[in-house]
Amino acid sequence: MSKTIEELEEIARKCRVEIVKMVHRAQAGHPGGSLSEIDLLAALYATRMRVRPSDPNWSDRDRFILSKGHASPGMYAILAEMGFISHEDLKSYRVLGGVCQGHVDMKWCPGVDFSAGSLGMGLSFGMGCASAARLDKSDRRAFVMIGDGEMQEGSVWEAAMAAAHHELGNLKVILDRNRIQNDDFCEEQMRMFDIPAKWKAFGWNVKEIDGHNMNEIMEGLDFLEAPENSNGPSILIAHTIKGGGISYMENNPSFHGAAPNDEQFHQAMIELGEVEA
Amino acid sequence: MTRMAATRDGYGQALLDLADNEKVVVLEADLGKSTKSLHFRKAHPHRTISCGIGEQNMLLVGAGLAASGYIPFASTFAIFTERAFEQMRNGVARPNLAVHLCGSHGGTHTGTDGSSAQSIEDLAVFRTLPNVVVMHPCDDVSTRALTMQLPQLGKPSYMRTARNKTPVLYDGRENEIKIGKGIVLREGHDVAIISCGVLVSESLKAAEALAEEGINATVVDMHTLKPIDGELIDRLVSQCGALVTAEDHNVIGGLGSAVAEHIVANSFAPLEMVGVPDRFGESGQADEMLEVMGISAPYIAKAAKQAISRK
Known part of the structure; x- marks a missing residue:
């Protein structure tokens, strides 16, 4: 599970290539949130998740719940990198009968623990997984990735309150704080005010990092695995850039849910070092 | 008692x-x-x-x-x-x-x-x-x-x-109850009343009242609405030729609809649906509410006669 920072960065780079390829090929999908989350996913899967790609349904595995399930290309890319699915499978993204459904789906894709697509649901599901682990007296963990726009769903706070009440120290959330949602910047849609204070007030361990700095990500994952209050759930607030890594997608709300055209695709491949300019 | x-x-x-x-x-x-x-x-x-x-x-x-x-x-x-x-x-x-x-x-x-x-x-x-x-x-x-x-x-x-x-209808009869299988509580050949929940006992009362008028009704407890017991409904259609459904639920979308969906595609018979007439309730005692909504035993009996008249 040990990887150098450079190795993790290379995994993330390769995943970015796949993300852009998937969305370009399908001419649909969500590149922005996939690119903002991918450094976090790469580090989490490559160094922390206790899973068995050859036995994806191993009952005592750590669970990963991508609550922001539209950012599925990011998850498919890391699942392929880890060997849960093949790189050939990535071509099935949004294709009839394909394992890579538009939103991640546990019934379709090996390694996916939650059928997402409706925001505000994953944290509750993760609480159920964490509760089950405790009943089993297992030390497996439930990791949940949520988005910042998603926090506008009231049910997120139902779950936040309940998880702290039940002292689910095995529930670990990563917030992909990319500041953009479907229609616009989050601050325009619904002001967020003091996000860390909100989670602290709900009884959570809280840490903030730069979600694209691999050193900080590793420190953040250390925090998630061993928070100050081990009886409390934890949230890592990762400040990220929507579309991070592709210049014209960065901080651009129009790439929340839009595919690059051929010219833009070529540009992305140059920026990711796949082809020469 | x-x-x-x-x-x-x-x-x-x-x-x-x-x-x-x-x-x-x-x-x-x-x-x-x-x-x-x-x-x-x-x-x-x-x-x-x-x-x-x-x-x-x-x-x-x-x-x-x-x-x-x-x-x-x-x-x-x-x-x-x-x-x-x-x-x-x-x-x-x-x-x-x-x-x-x-x-x-x-x-x-x-x-x-x-x-x-x-x-x-x-x-x-x-x-x-x-x-x-x-x-x-x-x-x-x-x-x-x-x-x-x-x-x-x-x-x-x-x-x-x-x-x-x-x-309570089933003391000592626990073994007869299976998910997906309706239960015939009373056999008759003139009309079949298919009901669920609190209206099952009302349906039995309705059947008794009908019997006094010489009308023999089958009464079914359709405790499972989905999957609906289509085999039983088919038998009721051929045995009685007229159906009534009774439920304390909007007449739209519940048991009546489930039965209707089955019979229009299978063995057709006239169907009268007793249910809440697409309106909201109000405060009242349980028995008063069944009256207000028009879903108590007399209404079920009336619907049975209507179904028979449509044969």
Whole structure:
């Protein structure tokens, strides 16, 4: 599970290539949130998740719940990198009968623990997984990735309150704080005010990092695995850039849910070092 | 003297009976005293998860538990299960996770709490979800028996129970009750009354009144609305040639609709649907509500005659 920072960065780079390829090929999908989350996913899967790609349904595995399930290309890319699915499978993204459904789906894709697509649901599901682990007296963990726009769903706070009440120290959330949602910047849609204070007030361990700095990500994952209050759930607030890594997608709300055209695709491949300019 | 009991008590008793199965867990949303999951909580606090007044969270905590090998039983008022409809749809039914949801206080029979607490659409909305089994038993014995079968179901379910007491029909007959199989309570050849929940006993009363007029009615307890017992409906059509459905639920989308959907595609017969006439309730005693809504025994008997006249 040990990887150098450079190795993790290379995994993330390769995943970015796949993300852009998937969305370009399908001419649909969500590149922005996939690119903002991918450094976090790469580090989490490559160094922390206790899973068995050859036995994806191993009952005592750590669970990963991508609550922001539209950012599925990011998850498919890391699942392929880890060997849960093949790189050939990535071509099935949004294709009839394909394992890579538009939103991640546990019934379709090996390694996916939650059928997402409706925001505000994953944290509750993760609480159920964490509760089950405790009943089993297992030390497996439930990791949940949520988005910042998603926090506008009231049910997120139902779950936040309940998880702290039940002292689910095995529930670990990563917030992909990319500041953009479907229609616009989050601050325009619904002001967020003091996000860390909100989670602290709900009884959570809280840490903030730069979600694209691999050193900080590793420190953040250390925090998630061993928070100050081990009886409390934890949230890592990762400040990220929507579309991070592709210049014209960065901080651009129009790439929340839009595919690059051929010219833009070529540009992305140059920026990711796949082809020469 | 007929024993009287509430179906919600049968649910609470079943949870206790199921506790020997260590995978059974109970989820509550601050209504355990009402839905009767409180008995399980008292006996097995470590396997009872309070979700506070948060139904949406409760359904998905259940989904996470079910995906991890547990058999969650979640309950609240029928009306509040609807608040978590989309969680049931996307988080439970779609991945086919065996979460068992119980909505108590269903129907206008709920009474004096008034219209906000009288769910008249729960059976309809949950019936539209693929994978979900929908039940509405009529007495505490059958509620207990059906609930006891849920751990073997392997798919999600919704069961409506009722707040108020109704006549017990199945003392000593637990073994006759099977998910998906309607029960013939009375045989007649002129008309078949298919009912569920609190209107089963009303249907029996209606059949007695009809018998005094020389009309012989079959009465069926269709405790499972989905999957509907189509084989039995086909037999009723050929035996009686006229059908009535009776339910304390909006006449749109519930048992009547389920029966109609079956007969239009199979063996046709005239059908009269007794149900809440697409309106909200109000505060009143349980029996008063059945009168106000036009779904008590005399209305069922009247509908039976109407169905016969259409043969």
